[in-house]
Every structure is written in C-alpha cells, then in structure tokens.
Amino acid sequence: xxEGVMLGIQTAFSLQNFILVVAGCMIGTIIGMxxxxxxxxxxxxMIPVAISIGEPSSALILLAGVYYGAIFGGSTSSIxxxxxxxxxxxxxxxxxxPMARQGKAxxxxxxxAISSFSGGTIGVVLLMGFAPALSSVALLFHSAEYFAxxxxxxxxxxxxxxxxxxxxxxxxxxxxLIMATVGESALFNAxxxxxxxxxxxxxxxxxxxxMALFALPEALYLVLDPKRGASSEAGEAIKDLRxxxxxxxxxxxxxxxxxxxxxxxxxxxxxxxxIASFLGYAVERNIAKGEDQDEFGxxxxxxxxxxxxxxNAACTGSFVPLLTLGIPGSGTTAILLGALIALNVNPGPRxxxxxxxxxxxxxxxxxxxxxxxxxxxxxxxxYIAKLLTIPRNYxxxxxxxxxMVGAYIGQNNATELLILVGLGVCxxxxxxxxxxxxxxxxxxxxxxxxxxxxxRSVMLTDGLYFMYxxxxxxxxxxxxxxLIFMPAYRRRRALALKKGVAQGD
Amino acid sequence: xxxxxxxxVFFLTIxxxxxxxxxxxxxxPFERNxxxxxxxxxxxxxxxxILFSLIIIxxxxxxxxxxxxxxxxxxxxNIGQYKIGQALGLIAAMILYALALRPVGFxxxxxxxxxxxxxxxxxxxxxxxxxxxxIGTVGIWYLVQEALGIFLRPLPWFLS
Numbered sequence: 001x002x003e004g005v006m007l008g009i010q011t012a013f014s015l016q017n018f019i020l021v022v023a024g025c026m027i028g029t030i031i032g033m034x035x036x037x038x039x040x041x042x043x044x045x046m047i048p049v050a051i052s053i054g055e056p057s058s059a060l061i062l063l064a065g066v067y068y069g070a071i072f073g074g075s076t077s078s079i080x081x082x083x084x085x086x087x088x089x090x091x092x093x094x095x096x097x098p099m100a101r102q103g104k105a106x107x108x109x110x111x112x113a114i115s116s117f118s119g120g121t122i123g124v125v126l127l128m129g130f131a132p133a134l135s136s137v138a139l140l141f142h143s144a145e146y147f148a149x150x151x152x153x154x155x156x157x158x159x160x161x162x163x164x165x166x167x168x169x170x171x172x173x174x175x176x177l178i179m180a181t182v183g184e185s186a187l188f189n190a191x192x193x194x195x196x197x198x199x200x201x202x203x204x205x206x207x208x209x210x211m212a213l214f215a216l217p218e219a220l221y222l223v224l225d226p227k228r229g230a231s232s233e234a235g236e237a238i239k240d241l242r243x244x245x246x247x248x249x250x251x252x253x254x255x256x257x258x259x260x261x262x263x264x265x266x267x268x269x270x271x272x273x274x275i276a277s278f279l280g281y282a283v284e285r286n287i288a289k290g291e292d293q294d295e296f297g298x299x300x301x302x303x304x305x306x307x308x309x310x311x312n313a314a315c316t317g318s319f320v321p322l323l324t325l326g327i328p329g330s331g332t333t334a335i336l337l338g339a340l341i342a343l344n345v346n347p348g349p350r351x352x353x354x355x356x357x358x359x360x361x362x363x364x365x366x367x368x369x370x371x372x373x374x375x376x377x378x379x380x381x382x383y384i385a386k387l388l389t390i391p392r393n394y395x396x397x398x399x400x401x402x403x404m405v406g407a408y409i410g411q412n413n414a415t416e417l418l419i420l421v422g423l424g425v426c427x428x429x430x431x432x433x434x435x436x437x438x439x440x441x442x443x444x445x446x447x448x449x450x451x452x453x454x455x456r457s458v459m460l461t462d463g464l465y466f467m468y469x470x471x472x473x474x475x476x477x478x479x480x481x482x483l484i485f486m487p488a489y490r491r492r493r494a495l496a497l498k499k500g501v502a503q504g505d
Numbered sequence: 506x507x508x509x510x511x512x513x514v515f516f517l518t519i520x521x522x523x524x525x526x527x528x529x530x531x532x533x534p535f536e537r538n539x540x541x542x543x544x545x546x547x548x549x550x551x552x553x554x555i556l557f558s559l560i561i562i563x564x565x566x567x568x569x570x571x572x573x574x575x576x577x578x579x580x581x582x583n584i585g586q587y588k589i590g591q592a593l594g595l596i597a598a599m600i601l602y603a604l605a606l607r608p609v610g611f612x613x614x615x616x617x618x619x620x621x622x623x624x625x626x627x628x629x630x631x632x633x634x635x636x637x638x639x640i641g642t643v644g645i646w647y648l649v650q651e652a653l654g655i656f657l658r659p660l661p662w663f664l665s
Contacts, residue, residue, distance in 0.1 A: 052655065167564070168509070171516060171557040178523055178550050190533065192543055193526055223595055223626070224587045393628035394637060397619045400599060405615075405645065408606065409655045417603030425596060433509035455541040462540055 001132060004352075008360025011057055012368060020053075020062040021365050025372045028069020033077045033387060034395060039070035039088075040331045040438075041215035045406045047207050047339050052409075056343040057358040061365040063336055064319075068120065068369045071273065071315055073384075075112045075308055080105060080385055088273030088311040091281040095296065095303035102299055106241040106382075111301055112308045113378050114243075115255055119309035120370040122259035123266070123316030128363055130267070131352070135324040138349030144457040144466040146348075148476035150450045152483065153327040154443060156269040159483040161436050166487045168435050173443040179204055180447025199415045206338040208407045208420045209444060213437045214331070215403040216424030221431075222396055241378065243301075251305040254284055262310030266317020269329035273311040273318070280310030316366065323359060324349060328445065331438030338445050513561035520554030527551055594625035610664070611657040615642040 011017060024046075031042045046066050050059035074089040079096035092112065099108040141149065154173050161169035182193045183203025194200040258280045265276040284306035285296045296303040321329045326348035328334035340347050345355060352359045407420045427437055457466040468474045527547035536542055602618040609617075619638035620631060628634050649655050 167557055167560050171513070171554070171561060174550055174554045174557060175516065175519075178519070178547070178554065181547050181550070190543065192530070193523070193547070220592050220595070223592045224589065391628075393623050393626045394634070396595075396626060397622040397638075398641060400595065400622060401615060401619060401641075401645075404599065404602060405649070409649055409657070412655070414603055414607050417606070418600065421596060421599045421603065429508075430512065433507075433512050435509065435512065451546045454546060458541040458545070459539075 001128070004132075004356055004360045005128075005364070007357055008362075008364035011357045011361035012061065012364040017058055017061050017361065017365065018368065020058055021065045021368045022372050022376070024062045024065020025069040025072075025369050025376070028066035028071075029073035029076070029373070030069075030384060030387060032070030032073025033384065034073075034390075034399075038074070038214065038218065039067050040210070040335060041218050041403075042066055042070050043332060043335045044207065044210035044215050045402050047210070047335065047342075048406050048409050050339055051342050054343070056340060056345045056355070057361040059339060059343055060336065060358060060362050063339060064362055064366060065369045065372075067315060067332060067336075068312075068366070068373060071311060072113070072116055072373050075116065075311075076109065076381060076385060077388060079108045079112060079304075081388060088277050088314075089307070090274070091277040091307035092304065092311075094281065094307075095298070095300045098297070098299035099301075099304065104299070107243055107247075107301075108304060109381055110241045110243050110378065111247070111251065111304050113374055113381075115251065115258075115305040115308035116312045117370050117374040118255045119259045119262060119312035120316055120373075121367065122256075123263045123313040124363060124366045124370070126260070126263045126313075127316050127320060127366075130320050131324050131359075131363075134320065135349040135352050138325055140472075141349065142457070142470070142473075143453040143460070144470065144473045145476060147450060147453040147457055148467075148473045148480065149325060149327060150446050150453070151480040152476050153269045153321070153325075153329070154439070154446065155480040155483040157329070157439050157442055159487055160268075160275065161439070165434070165436060166484070169439045170484070172430075172435055172437065172439040176440040176443025176445075177447040177450070179209070179440075180444045181451070199413070199419075204419070204444070205407070205411055205416060206342065206445065208411070208416050209423065210335050210338065210441060211403050211407050212420050212423035213427045213441055215399070215406075216420070217428040217431050217437070219396055219399045219403065220424070220428045222392060222399075247301055251301055254302050254305045255309045257287075258284070258306050258309035259313045262313030263317040265310070266314030266329070267320045269321055269327060272330040272332075273314040276314035276317075277307035277311040280306040319362070319366075322347060323351060323362070326351070326449070328442055331441055334438070334442045334445050341445075510562055513558045517555060517558035517562065520551050520558055523547065524551030524555065591625055591627075595622055598622050598625060607658070608662050610660040610662070611646055612642055612659045613661060615645075 012021070027046070028039070028042060031045075032039060043063055043066055046063060050062050053059050053062065071088060075092045075096070078089045078093035079100050082093050082097040096108045096112065099105065155170075158166050158169035158173060180203070182200055184191050184201065191201050261283065262273075262276040262280055265279060266272060281296075281303060284302055285293060288296065288300075288302060292300065292302060315332075318329045318333050321327045322333045322337060326337065326346065328337045337347060345351070345358060404417055404420065407416050408414070430437060458464065460466065461469060466473060467477060524547075527544040527550075530544040530547070532542060532544075598618060598621050602614060605614045605617075616635070616638045619641065620634050623634040623638075624631070646657060646659055649657055650659075
C-alpha cells in the first residue's frame with residue numbers, strides 16, 4: 001500500500017494535476033453555490049473539459065475536485081440564504097441558516113468548513129483501507145458475479161429511493177437499460193433499435209443524457225419557480241470566522257461519529273450524501289441531551305457539524321464501489337464512471353492492478369482537495385458569496401448556454417442539441433411526477449456492461465445455469481431480489497401496524 | 506388520473522413497442538444458433554418494463570387530494586404562480602439555437618441566444634446583457650478553441 005501511496009503522491013503532485021485539483025475545487029465551490037445547481041449538473045457540464053484533457057487520472061482528479069467543491073459550495077448557500085444548491089446540504093440549512101440569522105454566519109461557515117474537512121479526510125483514510133481489501137475480494141469475480149453484482153447495485157438504488165418510489169425507480173432503471181441497448185453494442189456490431197436514424201447509430205451520448213437529466217431540469221425549475229433562487233439576503237457582510245475552544249470541544253465527538261457513519265452509508269449503493277446527512281442530523285439530535293437537544297433547529301453548532309461531516313464522508317464513501325467494483329452508487333459517481341469509460345479506463349477490481357496511478361492519484365488528490373477547500377476557500381468565502389447576488393436574468397441564460405455547449409463540443413453535432421432539449425423537457429416532466437432520475441442514468445451506464453457480462457455467462461454455461469453454478473452468484477442474486485421486496489414488505493407491515501393502532505384507539 | 510400514471514401509460518407504450526421490435530428483430534444467419542442473441546436482453550427488459558408500468562398504473566391511489574395537487578415539489582392546483590410562458594420561451598430559444606448554431610456561427614448565435622433568453626426572462630437592459638454575453642461568448646469560444654482544441658465555427662456561413 002505504501003508503494004501505491006508514493007505513486008499517488010508522485011502523480012497527484014505533478015504541477016498539472018495540482019493545478020487541476022485547485023481549479024476543480026474553486027469551480028465546484030463557485031458553481032455549487034449558485035442555487036439550483038447540484039454537483040451532478042456541474043460535473044455533467046465539466047465532463048467535456050475533463051475528457052478533452054485526455055489523461056484519465058488528471059480528468060478524474062479534476063472531476064473529484066469539482067464534486068468536493070460543489071458540496072462545499074452548496075453548504076455555503078444553505079447557510080447564507082437558506083437555498084441549498086444540493087440535496088445533500090438541505091440538512092445543513094436546518095441549523096446553519098438560523099445561525100446566519102443570528103449574525104453568526106462567519107462562525108457557521110467555519111464550522112461547516114472544518115466539519116467538511118474532517119469528514120472528507122477521515123473518509124479518505126477509510127477509503128484507503130477499504131478499497132484494496134474489497135478489490136482483492138472482487139478479483140475472484142467471474143462475469144456471472146459481475147452480472148449479479150450489477151443486479152444488486154441497481155436494485156439497491158431502487159430500494160433506497162424512498163417509500164412509494166421503489167416501483168418508479170425500478171421503472172426508470174429499466175428505461176435506462178432500454179436506452180442503453182439503442183445503437184451498436186459491444187458484443188454484436190450490428191445497430192439495434194435505431195429506428196433507421198443515423199444519429200442514433202452510436203447510441204445516446206452519455207454526456208447529453210447526463211445534461212438532459214440534471215442540468216436542464218434544474219435550470220427550467222429555476223425559471224418556473226423564481227422563489228427557488230431568491231437571493232436577496234446575501235449582501236450582508238460576513239465577519240468573525242473564529243470559533244472558540246469550547247465549541248471545538250463540543251463538535252469533536254460529533255465529527256468523529258458522523259465521519260464513520262457517513263462513510264459507511266456512502267459505501268452502500270443508492271444511499272449517498274443526502275441520506276447520510278439527514279440520518280447524521282437525526283442521530284445527533286437523539287444523542288444530544290437537555291439543552292443541547294432543544295437547540296437543534298435554532299442554530300445548534302452540533303446540528304450544523306453533523307450533516308456537514310456526514311455528507312462529505314459519504315461522498316468519499318461513494319467512491320469505494322466505483323473504484324473497486326466499477327459500480328456507481330449514486331448519480332454523481334455514475335457520471336464519473338461514464339467519464340472514465342469515455343477515457344478508456346475500465347473501473348473495477350483490476351483498476352488497482354492495471355492503473356494503480358489512477359487509483360492512488362485520485363485518493364491523494366482527495367486529501368489535497370480537502371486541504372485546498374479549507375485553506376483557500378475559507379478566507380475567500382466572503383468574496384465568493386457575492387456571486388449569490390447575480391440576478392437570475394443573467395444566471396439562467398448562462399447555465400443553459402453552458403449545458404448546450406457542453407453537449408455540442410462532445411459530439412460536434414447539432415442533432416445532439418435537439419436530443420438534449422427533447423430529453424431535458426421529458427426529464428423536467430418526470431421530475432414533476434416524482435420519478436427519480438438518477439436510476440435512469442445509472443441503468444444507462446451499467447446497461448452495456450451488464451449485457452456483456454450476462455452474455456458471457458450465458459454463453460459459458462449454455463443457458464441460465466450460471467445463476468446457481470457458484471454460490472456467490474446465487475447469493476448476490478438473492479440479495480438483489482430481497483432488496484427489491486424489502487421496502488414493499490416493510491410498508492405493508494407499517495400499514496398493518498397503523499391499522500392496528502387505529503383500531504385500538 | 507394523476508400525472509405519474511399518465512407517464513406510466515406512456516412508458517407502457519414504449520415497453521410494448523420496444524417488445525414488439527425486439528421480438529420481431531431480424532437475426533443475421535450466423536446468429537441463429539447462438540445461445541445469447543442481440544435481442545435476448547431486450548426481450549427481458551420489455552417484459553420488466555411492461556410489468557413495472559402496469560404496477561404503477563394499477564396500484565391503488567394512496568394519495569389524498571392534497572397530495573395529488575402537489576406533484577413533487579410542484580403545486581399544480583396553483584399553476585398560475587409558475588412562469589410557464591417563460592419556460593416555454595426558453596425551450597423555443599434552445600431549439601432555435603440548436604438549429605442556428607452551424608449556419609449562423611458560434612459567436613453570433615450565442616450572443617443572440619443569451620440576449621434573447623435574458624429578454625424572455627424580463628431583462629430589459631439590453632446593453633448590459635449584450636456586453637456580458639459578448640465577453641462570455643468570446644471567452645468561452647477562445648477557451649474551447651485554444652485550450653481544448655475543439656473547432657467551433659465562429660462566423661456565419663458566408664464569412665468562413
């Protein structure tokens with residue numbers, strides 16, 4: 001492992017990569033702060049840039065920096081104007097915004113930055129331990145296990161979608177898988193389901209789809225509902241960034257607990273930063289006693305530190321399945337996976353063996369990213385926060401423009417833009433109807449690999465025998481099924497319980 | 506019927522059409538004896554798609570009236586408060602931009618797009634918007650062209 005760390009340091013500290021980390025964090029912070037733009041939109045917009053760098057480790061370093069920066073920037077807008085740019089920082093606004101209203105905005109930002117830094121750094125240490133262990137297990141996997149693993153990943157994403165959403169999430173996954181079959185597949189080089197359109201010969205472009213699913217609906221939402229981006233209160237000066245020794249003592253145990261909990265939640269596919277932050281907040285509120293507990297929701301520093309630590313630790317945790325199994329656990333890591341595939345890197349257990357420099361450089365650059373966010377952004381925050389005062393009449397046209405140019409330069413094809421607008425409108429309507437969009441993208445990205453592995457296993461065993469040939473395959477498939485049925489069972493039980501209570505009343 | 510059920514009906518149609526296409530998929534001669542075919546997975550997927558969309562359509566409406574009125578975080582009962590006209594205007598502008606990008610050239614098309622969408626959103630200080638748009642456009646064009654090395658035709662068709 002030491003060898004790997006040295007290799008990572010060597011790669012990550014090259015001048016170009018160092019500049020990319022710093023730039024990624026800055027860009028992420030700036031754009032992540034703008035209300036309504038989440039990390040998925042930003043990363044989607046940055047992908048063409050990353051791909052044209054051409055060097056996979058540099059590209060991933062840039063994108064990971066952007067991801068971190070976006071989460072950090074999102075918490076800034078949650079605290080200052082109560083408009084979380086990212087779902088993962090909604091819980092931050094519960095206590096962060098009240099603190100800002102009490103004139104303690106500077107202190108709140110410092111606590112957020114320190115918690116993010118600690119959560120991220122502890123997460124990276126855990127990642128360094130977890131990932132090699134997991135990937136040595138994953139080396140035992142055959143294509144049958146890979147197929148089963150993807151089934152588990154996809155069903156876990158559906159299972160964590162929330163009550164009443166499981167079937168919708170499954171539906172979206174299937175739609176994503178269906179879209180992945182359009183065009184030429186790797187195994188059979190004849191075009192399929194292109195409806196005779198030349199432009200669909202190479203399938204839907206992943207960049208276009210990512211933009212259409214995340215960046216465009218966000219922008220259209222901002223247009224439809226101007227209240228979402230209200231930014232009247234950001235002009236106030238931010239001062240007094242210091243925290244006292246007492247406060248530091250108070251948040252230290254919170255940070256320690258939430259780093260671990262957040263990381264473990266992030267590792268699970270489908271959970272991610274949002275769930276980690278809400279759960280972290282809830283757990284800390286329950287643990288806190290007396291006066292401390294009453295303060296939650298009114299500007300408690302513990303209530304601010306908990307979700308901030310948890311969401312950063314979870315972001316790091318979500319890299320574990322991506323780097324070791326090649327299976328994205330969230331929309332954001334799905335986009336990163338797509339970018340890696342576009343750069344000819346096959347993430348999976350062999351990544352550590354075939355491309356150790358990518359693996360370790362990303363991990364080391366996460367350290368650097370955390371430090372950069374802490375020492376560079378903290379003093380700059382009062383100035384960067386001025387961005388929140390940009391009027392939406394200027395903001396929205398530029399967001400739309402970046403989205404369209406991103407899709408255009410990826411393909412150099414104007415038809416791509418029409419597909420982008422069409423899919424973007426569909427995605428907006430789907431969001432109105434509460435259909436989760438991330439499963440679609442994850443299904444789309446995993447679709448090709450899933451079919452290849454499925455085909456290989458079917459051919460090897462001349463049928464579906466592969467499903468129970470090895471116990472590991474069978475166990476994984478059973479877990480996948482259980483994950484789908486578990487939420488339905490739980491809901492039924494909850495309903496029954498509720499009925500019982502009503503009768504007893 | 507709520508919007509999500511209508512969408513499920515739409516998905517059902519897609520799954521049926523996709524299923525039809527995958528079951529009538531014409532195989533190449535050498536493919537016929539293979540265990541795994543290009544339409545094996547699509548057949549499974551269309552089955553799953555039909556199943557899930559039917560579950561969504563047929564599952565009992567658990568929503569009360571209040572729930573149904575608010576789709577997602579979007580309140581349909583009070584649709585007047587949303588700027589639907591502006592959103593439609595922006596979508597139209599994006600389509601026009603897509604069609605104009607090649608013939609009109611990147612710089613002119615983009616400046617027009619930015620000023621136009623700003624106007625749709627209610628920005629009337631055209632000179633400020635025009636200045637911001639010009640700086641942004643030329644800056645991005647220069648970055649894409651020089652830093653990323655991707656050619657974007659800057660000028661209209663009759664000039665380049």
